[in-house]
Amino acid sequence: MSSSDPQHGDGAASVQRLNPKVVAISVAAAVGGFLFGFDTSVINGAVDALSEEFTLGSGLTGFAVSSALVGSAVGAWFAGSLSSRYGRVKVMVIAATLFFVSALGSGLATGVWDLIAWRVLGGLGVGAASIIAPAYIAEVAPAKYRGRLGSLQQLSIVLGIFAALLSNAVLANVAGGASSTLWLGVPAWRWMFLIEAIPAVFYGVFALKLPESPRFLVANGKLDEASRVLYRFTGELDVNLKIEQIRSSLEREQRETLRDLLGNRFGLRPIVWVGILLAALQQLLGINVIFYYSTTLWQSVGFDESQAFLTSTITSVINILATIVAIVLVDRVGRRPMLLIGSGGTTISLAAMAFAFSFAEGSGEAVSLPDPWSTVALIGANAFVVFFATTWGPIMWVMLGEMFPNRIRASALAVAGATQWLANFLVSTTFPAMSQIGLTFSYSIYAVFAAISFVFVVRLLPETKGIELEDMDDLDVRGSRRAGPGS
Incomplete structure (x- = not known):
């Protein structure tokens, strides 16, 4: 070669x-x-x-x-x-x-x-x-x-x-x-x-x-099948070299287990902790509150119940269009810059909603907002969806799929994914009780987590744009890539 x-x-x-x-x-x-x-x-x-x-x-x-x-x-x-x-x-x-x-x-x-x-x-x-x-x-x-x-x-x-x-x-x-x-x-x-x-x-x-994943095939000794997948589907020009790179990244692996995730930093490898925090913060921004409990928000800004489907559909369409924008930009701009923009945008949007609801009248389903705060809350909610859907929504899944070294990817992704669902469950089940305290309190909490997500990206999250999966061992959790042999 x-x-x-x-x-x-x-x-x-x-x-x-x-x-x-x-x-x-x-x-x-x-x-x-x-x-x-x-x-x-x-x-x-x-x-x-x-x-x-x-x-x-x-x-x-x-x-x-x-x-x-x-x-x-x-x-x-x-x-x-x-x-x-x-x-x-x-x-x-x-x-x-x-x-x-x-x-x-x-x-x-x-x-x-x-x-x-x-x-x-x-x-x-x-x-x-x-x-x-x-x-x-x-x-x-x-x-x-x-x-x-x-x-x-x-x-x-x-x-x-x-x-x-x-x-x-x-x-x-x-x-x-x-x-x-x-x-x-x-x-x-x-x-x-x-x-x-x-x-x-x-x-x-x-x-x-x-076709099966070429990395799974190489790990199980099915090299001919892996070669066919790489050549026919991924368009690799040097299949033999690619297989050798995959084998090199897997050569120390005997059988992947959760034990491989263990490290000296609070019991886990640093990159695993980064994945866990990335998954948790995506939900702690409160996105599912907007989708699961939006009726109160729409009614508070003057919409009647018959318009609930229309407003939900509009929000869904905004979500789809914003996700398409993310697909166009993610490989050009990079993961970290987009997440930083998302963290900043969601922080401001959530803070605006929290401030607007401090002027709310009534409580529970009878809550209402006077002008101009109803407009501020409506703009804040949709801006939040746009910032989330163009950044943290898709990029979290992209990064979880690519940021871990080959030999721990499946197990680390499982742990991070389970964390994401537990955080989803936590946010969804606590919001009704938090909203009884007040929507200003609820959206302020999510705004704080959005601000924390900004610090997290700056201090800990590595950039994975353009890096081959076989080179993910060289990632540094402080946002840069460590120099490996020959680099």
């Missing part, structure tokens, strides 16, 4: 252009993100009807809504070790099966506890998909385009959220209400769950047709 090969320049594996095949398999893998977004949002349109159907109190209703997040944390935790043992593709197929079974079970549930059980089962699929898709895309994507392809995960999530909102509205409109009977004598709210089985089937079919 000479470094003087005129065709390959200095001998580094290079990519002349973005192979359409790698785009296709990245899109197929990201369908898991679509189901992730759909599954976590679909219950919002059904919650009032199922609460009435099963005569639920507010506490049990809240747990039925958030129970999927518990399953998601567990699914994320185990997805890494399962994918290291059985492969990324097989775990995607398992996740698709869980989505399918959960959709049918939730739609046909006879009581709240079996509904919760089916939602937890679906959560296992959500957690697994949230980990496997970014890991797989990072491992098949050329370094030059990895940010854009990795951002497809977040784009799929927001499209899934939009699709769930749209299908819920259509089904409720056709039936005349979520509780009203639709097809086959089944209420519309049950069809809201059942319809998820359709994309679950597509995800399973797509997953079965995906």
